[in-house]
Amino acid sequence: MDSKISNTTTVVATADDSMPGKIPFQEQTKFRMQRLCECFKFFHKIAFLFLTYNAVLSIYRSRENCWDMAFVISCYAELILLFWCLKKYECLSADAPLEHKYQLKVVVWVLTTVLTVSFAWRVSQIMPLCLKIVVWGMSGSVIVAGFYAFFIFNGDVKEANDYSKLAEQDKELYYDLQLNPEDKV
Numbered sequence: 001m002d003s004k005i006s007n008t009t010t011v012v013a014t015a016d017d018s019m020p021g022k023i024p025f026q027e028q029t030k031f032r033m034q035r036l037c038e039c040f041k042f043f044h045k046i047a048f049l050f051l052t053y054n055a056v057l058s059i060y061r062s063r064e065n066c067w068d069m070a071f072v073i074s075c076y077a078e079l080i081l082l083f084w085c086l087k088k089y090e091c092l093s094a095d096a097p098l099e100h101k102y103q104l105k106v107v108v109w110v111l112t113t114v115l116t117v118s119f120a121w122r123v124s125q126i127m128p129l130c131l132k133i134v135v136w137g138m139s140g141s142v143i144v145a146g147f148y149a150f151f152i153f154n155g156d157v158k159e160a161n162d163y164s165k166l167a168e169q170d171k172e173l174y175y176d177l178q179l180n181p182e183d184k185v
Helices: 025-039 043-061 066-090 098-124 129-152 157-161 168-177
Strands: none
Touching: 043 066, 066 098, 098 129
């Protein structure tokens, strides 16, 4: 079912919902959220163009230093691969094989690890020894936390949402705003 947002205006629901043409408040909120998401659909394209522009500019500036150019090219390639894998993982259906999902998780974790290590290596080149230890410690903790989140933590979403600090009424509104599987298609 393809749900398109129309440009028609909706009337705010009152206590008396028996009149035709009135939409309940929760439905209005859902329509507003969908309309807001439609407005920001092009941001990923702008971000990609900005990333590409900066990569080309950095390659141009580092054309005389092979190691700097290799660093910029490798980071750009890793980011593009990471975004592609994340998009592919996001587009997997619920009935996709678990083996395929697991392989994509492994690739995403490896790419984020390589990016983290390369940035830590690059930043630690200009730091004194005590700050190098801090940079490598933070990078190691990010890598270990990512591994734990991807492969060890197996809690379901409801359990993870119970740890949030939202009030109960906000949680109910959040669950009402989530799209059904039919609406996602």
